[in-house]
Amino acid sequence: MTVDGVRRGDDMSDVVIVGAGFGGLGTAMRLRQEGIDDFTLLERAGDVGGVWRANTYPGCACDVPSPLYSFSFEPNPDWSRLFSPQPEIHAYLRRCAERHDLRRHIRFGCELTAATWDDAAQRWRLDTTQGPLTARVLVSALGPLTEPQLPDVPGLAEFPGELFHSAAWDHTVDLTGKRVAVVGTGSSAIQFVPQIQPRVGSLHLLQRTPGWVLPHVDRPTGRVQRFLLRRVPALGRLQRAAVYWGMEGLVTSLLRQAPTLRxxxxxxxxxxRRHVADPELRRKLTPDFRLGCKRILASNTYYRALAAPNAEVLTGGVREVRGATVVAGDGSERExxxxVLGTGYGVLGxxxxxxxxxxxGRALSEVWHDGAESYLGTTVAGFPNLFTIIGPNTGLGAGSMVYVIEAQIAYVLDALRRMRERGVASIEVRAGVQRRFNDELQQRMRGTVWTAGGCASWYLDSDGCNRTLWPGQTYDFRRRTSRVDMLQYRVRTASTPAVAAATASADEAVPS
Incomplete structure (x- = not known):
């Protein structure tokens, strides 16, 4: 039995947001600023923060400068470093939740188990570990870096020693004096390897492909600078703008494979060269593809750690695990x-x-089975009133995802505003619009370093198609998401016969 599309016993929210990381909290904060209070945020963990709550491995920090890796509408003048460490980012997000009174909207320990669109009632029917919900609008802010990717290695599951992923670091394990194998050489590994190398007995890095690692320009933020940023907010805006345009210059180089990359x-x-004297180790650590084809890394300590007497680099990745012995792709065996797995995440998985x-009735994973596609990374054909934060092709080869998230949130708010003003029950991007948009994306992607740089990266799917990155400047993305063109959408109003009939039937079924 339903009333206006709400099942008996259901809680109802106008908007339900899934995930309390940057995307979910940012959406909730902006809803509050717009005077919208009828929303619920579902978070399966016991605290806010998303990837910055979950990742606590040694050395975990952001690789985007702090002034840009924070909300423009919630600046923080007190970052201790130019590139902020994980505990500070997590603390920042917790402060955001407190300052905007979001905790009363959040259901912690609440996981979404099912979400089904009811086309007659024009509602989302949700099942969670804390009971059913009904929502008019569903915002997926799950993020692409939430599910650790475990490598398919024969014998790995039977390894008798300590085994964990960097995204779920086991702090109860003392690695002091132990023989440790590290699988992976990406953004996480270059941060935790220098932290554990001095205290382990031996470190064996199983490298499949080396990455380009630039010198890190991180530095502490002095007390005088923090004082000025607190007292003169305009300085913070100027600093943010300077960082932004500097990173946009790098994006231009990546798009055009400019001489700057050389x-x-x-x-x-x-x-x-400055950290590694051994020519053979230098050879192993030097990529054979263009810089930017994989995510650009930065560190002043990674190479130094690998050049230490107790460290070695084994090439070809990991072939198999036989008992306590790891077998590298080059045939080397080490007990x-x-x-420690630094093997990244299942992006869009x-x-x-x-x-x-x-x-x-089809699941989003089924629709995306042969390639994840959406419109502006935010709406998906066949899924009315669903908005995805950090959806397909919204990632960045350089730059701040928080900037992209803010652009998407503005798009969602504009959609809600237009729906409210026009009495619209639901909007759904037209399949043809989505198809043309993605054809344009892939056309623009050709010739960029991400597709023509000579590597196989996590940016590409099994068909070699880049479903991850935005193939342009971020200001272009913000321009295109600045307003919702309702002509690109199938629109149903509350007076649409199917909706009106469903509502009338529900009203008749309820005793007065």
């Missing part, structure tokens, strides 16, 4: 006490996508 490659080679079912 200069950066020379700088990265110098970074290897180890612990294995969140299990929750299999629980969200659209107008025709």
């Amino acid at each position: 200069a950066l490659e020379r700088l990265a080679r110098w970074n290897i 180890v006490d612990a294995i 969140n299990p929750a996508y299999g629980r969200i079912r659209g107008r025709d």
Whole structure:
């Protein structure tokens, strides 16, 4: 039995947001600023923060300068460093939740188990670990870096020693004096390897592909600078703008494979030479693809750690694990006490996508099986009133995802505003509009370093198609998401016969 599309016993919210990381909290904060209070935020963990709550590995920090990796409408003048460490980012997000009174809207320990679009009632019917919900609008702020990716390595599950992923660091394990194998050489590994190398007995890095590592320009933020940023907010805005345009210049180089990239490659080679004296180790650590093809890394300590007497680099990745022995791709065998996986995440592979079912009953994971596509990374054909924060092709090869998240949130708010003003029950992007948009994306992607740089990265799907990154400047993305063009959407109003009939039937079914 339903009333206006709400099942008996259901809680109802106008907007339900899934995930309390940057995307979910940012959406909730902006809803509050717009005077919208009828929303619920579902968070399966016991605290806010998303990836910055979950990742607590040694050395965890942001690789985007702090002034840009924070909300423009919630500046923080008190970052201790130019590139903020994980505890400070987590604390910042917790302060945001407190300052905007969001905790009363959040259901902690509440996981979405099913979301089904009811086309007759024009509502989302949600099942959670804390009971059912009904919502007019569903915002997926799950993020792409939430599900650790475990490598498919024969024998790994039977390894008798300590085994964990960097995204779920086991702080009860003392690695002091132990023989430790590290699998992976990406953004996480270059941060935790220098932290654990001095205290382990031996460190064996199983490298499949080396990455380009530039010198890090991180530095502490002095007390005088923090004082000035607190007293003169305009300085903070100026600093943010300077960082932004500096990173946009790098994006231009990546898009056009400009000569600038050659200069950066020379700088990265110098970074290897200054820390690594052994020619053979230098060879192993030097990529054979263009800088930027994989995510650009930065560190002043990574190469130094790998050049230490107790460290070695084994090439070819990991072939198999036989008992306590890891076998590298090059055939080398090492007996180890612990294995740390720095193997990244299943991007766009969140299990929750299999629980969200659209107008025709198909799950989002089914629709995206042959390639994840959306419109502006934010709406998906066949899924009315669903908005995805950090959806397909919204990632960045350089720059701040918080900037992109803010642009998407503005798009969601504009959609809600237009729906309210026009009495619209639901909007759904037209399939043809989505198809043309993605054809344009892939056309623009050709020739960029991300597709033509000579590497196989996590940016690309199994068909070599880049479903991850935005193929342009971020200001172009913000321009295109600045307003909702309702002509690109199928629109149903509350007076649409199917909706009116469903509401009338519900009203008749309820005793007066």
